[in-house]
Amino acid sequence: MNRKDVVEQLSVAELVQFGPLGQAKVFAGEELDRQVSGVVLVAELEEIRQCEPHSAVVLHGAAAQGAWSLESALRLAWERNASCVIAPADIAVGNPTAQLAERLRVPLFVVADPARHALELSAAVADTDAARARLTARCAVLFGERGTLRDIVGVINIEVPGVQVALIAEDGHVLAGRAAADHAEGKRRVEVHVPGPDGRPWARLVGQLAAWSPSWALTVRTVLGLARAPLAACVGRAWLRPVRQAASDRVLLDLLLGEDGDDEGARAAGWSVDGNHVAVFLQVREAGDADQEAMAPRVLAAWQEAFPHLPLIPRGEGWVSWWTGAESPDAVAGLLRPYLQATRPVQLAAGVGLPGEGVAGLRRSVDEARLAAAVAGRRDGETVELFGALGPRAVLACIPVPDVAAAARVALADLLAAPDADVLLTALVALLDCAGSTGQAAARLGVHRNTVLSRIERIRARGVDLDSPEQRLALHLACYSLLSAT
Amino acid sequence: MRIGVRLGAHGADGTLVHADRVLAAARRPDGGWRGLPALLRELSAAAPSTVDTIDTVVWNIAPLIEHALLAAGPRAPAPPAFTVPPAVPVASLLVMPRAPRALAHPSELVRSLISWRGVIPGGHDLFGAELVPVDLDAAVRAATEARAAGLGTLAITATGASNSVAHEEAVAARVREEFPDLRIRLSGDSGGLGLLERDATTVINAALLGTAEELVDRCERLTAALPGEPGCWFATGDGGRVSAKRLRAVPVRCLGADGATALTGSAVLTRRPDAHVVLAARGFIALGRVDAGRPRIAPDLAGKLGVRTVSPIPVLNVRGTAAEPALAAELRSLVGPSVIAAFDREAMDIADRLCAEVGPALVPLRSEANPSAVGAACSEPSAWLDIVVPADTLDELQRQQHLAERQAMTLVAAAGARPGSERVISSVATALAFLGRDVYRLHVRASTDSESEGDRA
Amino acid sequence: MITEITVEDLPALETGSQLTCSSAGSTHFDGTLANIAELLRERGPVRMVGLDELDGDALCVAIGAIGGFGPMLELPPSGDEAVSAVRALEARLGKRVDAIVSLNASGPNAFAPVAAAAALGLPLVDCDGMGRVLPLMSQTTYALAGLPIGPLAAASLAGDVMVLDTSTARSELLLRSAMQAAGGFMLCASYPSIVDQLAKCAIRGSTSRVVEAGRLLRGAPDRGTLLAGLASIAGARVLGGGRVVELGHATRTVGARQYPAVPTSVVVREPGPDGRMIRLEGQSEIFLAVADGVVSAAVPDVLCLLDQREPHIVGLERVAVGNDVDVLVMPADPMWHSRAGLALAGPRAFGFPVEHPREVVS
Known part of the structure; x- marks a missing residue:
């Protein structure tokens, strides 16, 4: 389809990407794909009842009095199928309000000055292409000013906020950027190949879009394309x-x-x-x-x-x-x-x-x-x-771990025969490391203290005597070696 | 390792606890105080050699304290297994703009603890403004009368002392000049809102000073006889514990400790730190709650003695056993687990029926150990603050709340908690309605991290 | 119909008065009631009459306190404060007062007129002017019918007495300053009117309803009986119920400062995955219930929290996170649902720019 033929509306995600909502705190941000047909500045809650569907509802004045009015606005916005609600930051958004936004699936943005945002949003919604062109141009200028792989990829990740980008070597290793980008699938994935200094394929620049529209994907592809030449130049300098x-x-x-x-x-x-x-x-x-x-x-x-x-x-x-x-x-x-x-x-x-x-x-x-x-x-x-x-623990580096571990496998055979031997061994080492404090050991293992206590029970049941001072050093060394050797 | 002991009308129950696990339980139905050394010896002998020594003994003496209070009244109960000196009636002086029409305290118990009562002019409003000047000459006359009636302790309660103690302190200073040996207790020291509630708290506390002195002495001696110099502590109505020194000063904090320890202990024994807890005994079913192992508490509750004090006690919804069918329906409707602890044979039948009806959501407590003794052993040092502050802005309110929280934590630390382990359990600011200015009542509950002590394996 | 109030009725009167007073809830006024009980023992029971039992030109004054509950706890009223106020008002009017009516038979103001009638030896008329607690003394059905609030007299707990003779609007302002200066509480004798005037605008049977509700709350064998009883006495229905998950003071409404109260917001979360979030907004009293963003009930209808464990009202001064409560809503007197009534005491009068659910329906 020729995109020139389509009167395309910006999505909520793009309003985030193009700046007007870039700095806003967002709640219920899972559903940002909705298109925005227009922006309505609402001073009285009742005015929401007159909103067109797909509006971005901006609350101020009496409509933004507190959590209760914000919740009422979310509800009314949901009834009118609005695309999002934008509220002033002086309303503290607590858990109940955030949960309501999530249940209604109405994205909620919190900004310092809603009236100013309403103006910017209206401008962006009115001129989609201009907003996208400005973004592309800005990225091109910044690529020229950066000299390392990381900085160039960073430009995209910073300037195009709804997009996560990574530079990934042909062997799958992430050279720069956010590894999460590589998990993108389907329409949300944008990918360009980057040649090495020898002209052969060397890496891929992969982007993940938080939200997709045909022209937005095209814009992102353009930005990634612009980054290819500076990336290749950079590699040539750094490599050999x-x-x-x-x-x-x-x-x-x-x-x-x-x-x-x-x-x-x-x-x-x-x-x-x-x-x-x-x-x-x-x-x-x-x-x-x-x-x-x-x-x-x-x-x-x-x-x-x-x-x-x-x-x-x-x-x-x-x-x-x-x-x-x-x-x-x-x-x-x-x-x-x-x-x-x-x-x-x-x-x-x-x-x-x-x-x-x-x-x-x-x-x-x-x-x-x-x-x-x-x-x-x-x-x-x-x-x-x-x-x-x-300190003295450095000495441990000199211990012939494989030999000690082999001996330990014999000495602690009962313990190692347990179905959850790994778990018990780890718990035992943590306990020994923490000088017997189950509380500290629990904190270190990230489990509840009762869990540690029950593991100790099981360790004891396997014939390990935790309380004998003369056994303790040997036990500690054995465990250490077992863990290091595996 | 800790020992918890409950001293009740039917003897002593003790338990040895380590890291929230009961290692031993023992019981002495008779023998009174003389039986206790053997009980403690039995418990300490049960301690495994692998664990360190007994570091803490927590006593729940609430049943004895309650007995001492009732023993001063007309309907004295039967003597308990332990000799307990009765509470001693005191003189009560109210400082308020004019004498109330009903001078006597509405609570029969409090009336029985007051041998002489007077009113002198004075008092402040809730904003801290003086209502009428305090009449110190009248105070001296009142003290002279009280003295002539042979009373050695004077409880002073002034209108508005919740946020201005100036008049109470002025009266105390003046009376002390005249009668240096008169024991004086001020209502402002207990905090809280409400003249009668503070009056009751102060009178009960003052009347118990002698009783507490003797009980604490006995418990301290028994504790000191154990090896390893364990600390001697006392369970309180807020679900925590205080030192022997503190309990001598504020024995009123014992009130409610029996319920609080039973709730805590039931939660520990069933390993359900967040649960509704049904306590059942002959002719008595009460529903309480524990959150994070601590009983839900509130001030100004009447409790089983039927007197409202500012000292917090567990929130226990008491029903007769006739409410059993309704209770089953109610338990089914509750969110989260429920626990039922039965204290006698009759209650065990109730527990069995309720469990059968409610299903697995209701967990029966089955243990040889007495839940109250276990709860005492597992309690942590605690503090409770109940103050009234004007605050015209949200910032000011937050500042005041922060100050109150610091103070509560300091109290916990001063009680002997391990430094750094003290923390605020809850801090609630409630607006007082319709005053025309923003005045808040602050409740701060502080204790220690429950896992901070006794966690050595 | 209850024809007299005795010492034995006081506990029921206290408990019943909590139902329409979401601010105090089950705060206990033991000291005040002990004083009133003493008064009733000295003077005998208070005779309670209907408006129709009095001559049309009998002079009545409305008795009710303004101010907070805290001062009553610190300095329990003796019950005879009304004597000095009524005597001062009689001196100003040059006439003797024939009977006492209630300003609003809710919370402690349900027993203040009983004490006044006992102390003055006058009959108490079984009616009031709010049917609930509203923050301003001018928010009454008496004022709605055009009765002037003054001249009025007020007495403080420290014994100060004042007479105020000005417009209804200015009375409110002047009285509030005096109340603050007096320590946050004053007992007022206001709306001096004759029975014929009151007959058109008083909410009848108020004190009887309070006593009946009190008997029910104290005696209902189970929850079902209680709720059914409250439905028949006060038209109460359960809007929803669950656990209090949030309390806040941060949601101030525009112009809240003109009200003698502190904004409070309570969120009740119904159990289960589909449970609603019921947000209650108030200034001392609960004024608005917003369930999942829908305004489900609003002032002047009465909202209160009923403890799910025990049959008592949980007041906004005592509610805590973790409480299990039912949200009860009770319709206000039909006079309040008129256009003028909603203008005087509807949600907009308290700075909530929403329509009352009844307006939305119509």
Whole structure:
């Protein structure tokens, strides 16, 4: 169908997307597909009875006196098949009002100044095409000003609020944006291919529309299309450089951290050698050497994007970097977390050492970071461990987990034979970690305390003596190893 | 681990509780006070070695306190299993613009606790403005009369003391100058709205001071004999508990504790922290409610003594056993689970019939342990605030509410709660109607996180 | 027809008076009633008569208090406050008063005229001018028929007496300031009128209805009997019932400040997935019931909350989140449903810009 032939009305969703309701707080926002035929500013509740169907009803004055009048307005709007109700923010919308809006399926927006919004809404409803053209132009300008993948995708996610967009590599890995976008199906999914610097297909830009209309989908497709060229350019710059550099960096680092502490090359490379360092060690979770090689480009490229001023240098089974200056280990860990997310699907574990002065301090901090990373590697997900926070627990990293676990499987055979052995084991570790406090253990496991109590009962029933002090250390170690080994 | 003990007319019921689980229950139908050391020994001997020592003993002495009150009146009940010193009648001084036509208190119980009553000019309105100047010379004359009548305790209640205690304090200061050894209790200390309600609270409290002193002493001695220096606490009508020191000062807070602990205990024993609870005994069915393990309470309720005090007690809808068929229909209509606790053989029949009729929505309580003793053991330190404040704006109201909440939490902390565990259970502001200015009554209920203590496995 | 009020009737009078007083609900005025009981014991029962039993030119005054319930709790009226007010009014009028009528036989104002009649030794006429509690003294069927509110006299609990001689509108203003200054309560003797004038505009049988409702609330063996009885005595019907889920003070209406009250909003949630949300809006009294956004009942019809567990009225001063209640609605006297009646005491008079359900139907 030729859209020029259709007199198309904006949907409620588009009023949200184009701005007039962009900042509004929304209730019952599941049903935003309705078209809006016009905007009615209502000062008296009775006026709603005269509204055309599909109106956006804007309440002010006596019609917006309080929760009761808002509920009456919702009811009248529902009777008149209005598309949405817009109310002033000085009415506190409580649970009952929100629930009524949901039951009637009448979207309710709360804005600071309804009268002003009525004007903007009327303008938007009157000139749909102009509103859409302005949006597209604005996005084009902003793409030109952004230099990274994340920023370019971010423009779409910020400026086109009803749309979630993600840049997804051909292997399904999300490079930037909101992963949820990839779940879109049917008409609500808009997708364009993005070529790599070599011209071959490299990634897809996927958008999920909160609401669909033919012309709105077209507008979004146009915006995504406009983003393709800047994205491709960006990739070309970022891709290959770091990998070549890494090999030579490895040699320099070995020299720097070696017995002699040869810092000449490091200084020439522009690394910080003097001052107070906090070292970071990254390692790939559950990976062999070959995997590490294969994953290096992604790890390094993401690092460059996140921390362009810091080198990331291969060392042993992972990579090393360090912050020099005032950053505390805690702060460094905070900086690392978003990066660890960005390298997905590669799962990295990170360790952070204590601060150390000069080359000697850096050497120690790197060793500490490596121990901490080893502990982190035994946990699920992307984790950062601080050596300072681990204290003696860092020693656990050196335990031959597989051997201890094998012994534990024999010693705790009864417990492990339970149908819910995993659950019991987890509860046992939590309890031991919390020094026997069922309350804390419950909080840590996210279950009710009674649940913990009942699990303890079952653990005891399996012959585990929780109360014997001389057993406790061995039990703790056994459980720790079992959990780490699985 | 905690021990809860209920001291009633038919003996003592004790229970050993840990982390909301009953580890042991014991009962001494006779022997009175002399039987209690053995009861406590039996309970502490039942403690498993794996758990830490007994850290808390909570006593429900409400039945004894109620007996002491009634013992002062004309219809003294039969003596209970425990020797209890009766309440001692006191002098009551009302401070108000003019003498009421009916000077006597409408409650027979309160009348029986007042040996001498006088009125002197004074009092404030609800906005805090003085209605008439307080007559301190009249106060001294009144105290002299009371003294001549041989009374050692004076309860002072002034009109408007709910939000201006100036006259009560002025009278107290002046009377103290003349009679330094006279024990004086002020109604403003209990908060609440209503001259008669505060008067009743103050008189009952004052009359119980001697009784409480002796009962608390005995309980403290018994508690101290246990190993590990456990804390000695007393269950209160708001479903919480207060320290021995506090109970000596406000024994009136015991009123209603029997119902409150029975409700709490029934909820604990059936593991239904949010439920309607039917308490049944011979010729008596009462319906109450627990929310998050705490009994629903309100001030100004008449309770089983038939006197309204400002001290909160559980909301119990009492019916005769004749209401049984209607009750079954009502229980079926309730949202959420219901629990029924039967306290004697006759009530067990009622419980069986109701359960058969209502179906699985009604859970019968079956336990060797006495629900009231369990409820006492599981109670937490608590505080209740009932104040009247003018507030012309919503901001001012919120500020006042916030202040009241802080104060209630401080009371809980001062009672000995673990620091940081105190929290506000409910905070309600109610507008007082038709005053021409915005005046609110604030009710704040505070306690501790119920899982904050005794959770070591 | 009840022909006298005795000490024994006082409990029923108190309980019945709560039905049409959603603000106080079951607040107990033990002190006030103890004083009135003492008065009735001293002076004997109060004779209650119908308007038709009196001479057409007999002079009546309406007795009723303005102000809050809190002051009555802190300083229970002695019951003879009306004596000084009526004597002052008689001095101003130069005539003796022959009988007492009720300003509004609801809440504590149901027993104030009984005390006045006892203290003055006059008969009490079984009628009133509101049939409920309304916030303004000028919101009466007496005023609706054009009877002037004054001259009037008022007495405070501290013993102050004043006589006010001005227009109905200004009386309200002046009296309110005096009431505030006096501590939030004044007993008034107003609407001095002769029986022939009252015959056209008084709501008859008010005090009898209160006593009957009270006997029912105190004695009904079960809920069904109670509701059926209330339906026959007061035309009450259950609008809905459930649990109170929200209380609020934040929904002030435009112009609310002209009313001597604090806005309050109560939301009752009916059980079940299809249960309605009944929002009650009021200023001390409940004025509006909005069920799922539909105005289902409005002032001047009477709305109140009846406890589902026990047969008593839950007042707005006491209602709490979690209470299980039925919402009762009782039709106002037909005089209130006239155009003029709704203008004086319909929802719009309280700042709710909605039509009364009866207007919508018509």
